[in-house]
Amino acid sequence: MPELKRLPATRIVATPAALDAAKWPDGTLALRLASDELLVTPPVANPALDDPHAIIIADAGYAGVWLPEAEALAFLERACEWELPVQRPAFAQGAVAGIAAKLWFEAGRVLLIVPAPLIADFEERMA
Amino acid sequence: MSILIPCPHCGSRPIQEFVYGEIPAVPDTLTDPDARDLDRAFMRANPEGVQAEAWFHLYGCRRWVRLERDTRTDAIQSS
Amino acid sequence: MNEFMEKKVQFKWHEPKKHYDVVIIGGGGHGLSTAYFLATRHGVTDVAVLERSYIGGGNSGRNTTVIRSNYGIPEAVRFYQRSVELYYQLEAETERWIMHKQKGLLWLAHTEAAVRAEVARAEINTAFGADTEYVTPKQIKEICPEIDLSGGGAWPVIGGSYHPAGSTARHDRVNWALAEGANRRGVHIHQRTAVTGLLMDGDRVTGVETTAGPISAKVVLSAVGGHVTTLAKMAGLRLPIRTHPLQAYVTNHYELTFNPIVASTSLLFYVSQTARGEMLIGAEIDRQPSYSYNSGHHFLQSCSFRAITLLPFLRNLRILRQWTGVCDMSPDYSPIMGKTGVEGFYITTGWGTWGFKAIPAGGEQMAQLIATGQTPEPIAPFSLDRFANDRTLADRGSAGTH
Numbered sequence: 173m174p175e176l177k178r179l180p181a182t183r184i185v186a187t188p189a190a191l192d193a194a195k196w197p198d199g200t201l202a203l204r205l206a207s208d209e210l211l212v213t214p215p216v217a218n219p220a221l222d223d224p225h226a227i228i229i230a231d232a233g234y235a236g237v238w239l240p241e242a243e244a245l246a247f248l249e250r251a252c253e254w255e256l257p258v259q260r261p262a263f264a265q266g267a268v269a270g271i272a273a274k275l276w277f278e279a280g281r282v283l284l285i286v287p288a289p290l291i292a293d294f295e296e297r298m299a
Numbered sequence: 300m301s302i303l304i305p306c307p308h309c310g311s312r313p314i315q316e317f318v319y320g321e322i323p324a325v326p327d328t329l330t331d332p333d334a335r336d337l338d339r340a341f342m343r344a345n346p347e348g349v350q351a352e353a354w355f356h357l358y359g360c361r362r363w364v365r366l367e368r369d370t371r372t373d374a375i376q377s378s
Numbered sequence: 379m380n381e382f383m384e385k386k387v388q389f390k391w392h393e394p395k396k397h398y399d400v401v402i403i404g405g406g407g408h409g410l411s412t413a414y415f416l417a418t419r420h421g422v423t424d425v426a427v428l429e430r431s432y433i434g435g436g437n438s439g440r441n442t443t444v445i446r447s448n449y450g451i452p453e454a455v456r457f458y459q460r461s462v463e464l465y466y467q468l469e470a471e472t473e474r475w476i477m478h479k480q481k482g483l484l485w486l487a488h489t490e491a492a493v494r495a496e497v498a499r500a501e502i503n504t505a506f507g508a509d510t511e512y513v514t515p516k517q518i519k520e521i522c523p524e525i526d527l528s529g530g531g532a533w534p535v536i537g538g539s540y541h542p543a544g545s546t547a548r549h550d551r552v553n554w555a556l557a558e559g560a561n562r563r564g565v566h567i568h569q570r571t572a573v574t575g576l577l578m579d580g581d582r583v584t585g586v587e588t589t590a591g592p593i594s595a596k597v598v599l600s601a602v603g604g605h606v607t608t609l610a611k612m613a614g615l616r617l618p619i620r621t622h623p624l625q626a627y628v629t630n631h632y633e634l635t636f637n638p639i640v641a642s643t644s645l646l647f648y649v650s651q652t653a654r655g656e657m658l659i660g661a662e663i664d665r666q667p668s669y670s671y672n673s674g675h676h677f678l679q680s681c682s683f684r685a686i687t688l689l690p691f692l693r694n695l696r697i698l699r700q701w702t703g704v705c706d707m708s709p710d711y712s713p714i715m716g717k718t719g720v721e722g723f724y725i726t727t728g729w730g731t732w733g734f735k736a737i738p739a740g741g742e743q744m745a746q747l748i749a750t751g752q753t754p755e756p757i758a759p760f761s762l763d764r765f766a767n768d769r770t771l772a773d774r775g776s777a778g779t780h
């Protein structure tokens with residue numbers, strides 16, 4: 173199993189409309205944690221947002237690993253008590269092997285994200 | 300079978316992903332301020348039937364989900 | 379004598395009368411025990427116990443039967459000590475074999491804070507008449523060789539308390555011994571008779587409305603376990619009770635004898651062995667209030683995971699069955715017994731996850747209250763008005779489980 177690595181990101185809390193309208197550079201992942209919250213990785217400096225009250229902070233609290241889709245699904249189907257998304261790309265979050273995880277599904281590969289303090293725990297449960 | 304809670308942002312998830320939150324209700328009939336304080340601090344509606352409640356999606360979006368649950372069966376109706 | 383060789387239960391069923399001196403709602407341990415003590419200690423036999431299902435069909439037939447008095451506050455230690463003493467005499471008293479067995483109870487500590495709590499428990503128990511001593515890991519291993527003192531590497535056992543009087547009894551037998559003893563002295567027990575309302579004369583309760591018609595009474599006692607909020611509402615009362623499910627399960631037979639009852643506050647589970655050799659495992663309540671008897675795989679998984687860290691042999695056993703009760707949880711984890719402020723209406727509730735051990739003393743004290751009209755001193759602190767009077771009796775560390 174590949175190791176989980178720190179996943180530097182920017183966390184943004186803003187109005188849903190401002191988040192809907194925002195544009196991100198190519199190669200950036202903008203994961204919608206909630207209707208008014210985004211986790212953007214790699215980090216973005218000074219994003220243009222149509223919300224004067226937006227909160228933008230650097231977030232070093234997550235770790236992630238890309239896995240080939242088949243390998244990821246074999247693990248996730250065992251470790252999730254909820255339905256995984258079938259469309260691609262897709263974002264999902266919930267308990268994976270009892271740990272709060274965030275998942276980004278692309279054609280052919282999946283990004284698994286967990287809170288950085290739980291890297292060791294999560295790797296143990298993946299094994 | 301785990302009880303499933305429908306999170307409007309994340310989808311249906313097992314109840315263990317959530318933290319239960321009570322929505323307290325003090326009866327309108329209590330006008331004496333001391334009685335109201337006592338009721339708010341300690342007394343509970345604890346209905347055998349449908350109650351409105353809030354669940355915090357700790358393992359997902361970290362937002363409160365409001366719903367109605369029948370405490371006799373745990374059947375959930377989204378509100 | 380074994381479980382199958384003894385006298386059959388002697389029981390006399392009656393048609394409900396229109397009036398009784400005392401009507402007890404709920405044929406669980408507390409209702410039956412109150413009837414038993416009314417009849418045997420006070421000669422009060424014009425008593426009916428109304429049970430909507432069958433005797434012991436509530437929590438009194440679903441619990442894990444731990445009997446102990448190692449509580450954390452003086453009022454509770456004294457009260458439960460009385461109940462433990464009554465349990466030790468209950469077979470002689472009722473002339474029925476309740477399979478009471480002394481096992482000794484180990485309460486394990488895995489953190490410095492928990493060690494302090496167990497030292498305090500031993501001190502306060504000793505001061506108020508219960509027998510509990512602080513024990514070191516070496517002593518713990520002698521009492522229970524099966525324990526992995528390293529706690530699977532994550533939960534090392536660094537101390538604990540030992541309560542030699544800790545025991546268990548067969549729950550159905552306790553319920554039926556008390557029911558039969560009361561019945562033999564004239565108490566009527568009506569199964570499949572639900573109370574659907576209270577008869578009121580102004581602010582006073584004067585009887586009950588039931589599925590078998592109205593019954594008037596001088597005194598009505600509510601002893602309905604988790605359903606107390608609904609019952610109290612009929613008298614216009616709101617209670618500080620939330621009803622929560624509590625689950626438990628047993629494994630298949632463990633071939634060896636496992637002597638003690640083992641509990642851990644940090645790991646939130648407790649284990650004992652039944653007379654049939656099954657390992658009986660319990661834990662904390664489900665977080666959400668509910669009246670449903672649903673039980674779930676998640677509970678088995680998380681509870682087994684924790685139990686195995688201390689008792690690795692459990693890993694090789696299989697789970698046989700699992701069940702749920704619905705518990706009347708009080709906010710301070712102490713019972714609520716006595717007068718309610720409504721004339722003619724008494725309650726015994728707040729038994730939560732810990733009321734099986736209290737069945738003899740709870741019944742004894744409630745019977746005295748009903749017979750004399752005076753609240754006995756040992757249960758005075760547990761009155762409902764303690765919440766209004768800023769006299770709550772917080773004892774979560776002792777009552778959170780079993």
Ligand SMILES: Cc1cc2nc3c(=O)[nH]c(=O)nc-3n(C[C@H](O)[C@H](O)[C@H](O)COP(=O)(O)OP(=O)(O)OC[C@H]3O[C@@H](n4cnc5c(N)ncnc54)[C@H](O)[C@@H]3O)c2cc1C
Binds near residue numbers: 407
């Ligand atoms: C899984 C589990 C494990 C437990 N483990 C322990 C333990 O190890 N040690 C310990 O001390 N305690 C334990 N307890 C707690 C203990 O079981 C209870 O506190 C105790 O049995 C309460 O007795 P009761 O008579 O008050 O209530 P119950 O036994 O629940 O009796 C109430 C009765 O009232 C009836 N009723 C309700 N409404 C009405 C109505 N309207 N009309 C007529 N009848 C009605 C019900 O059908 C029921 O039979 C445990 C509980 C559970 C669920």
Ligand SMILES: [Zn+2]
Binds near residue numbers: 310359360362
């Ligand atoms: Zn969610």
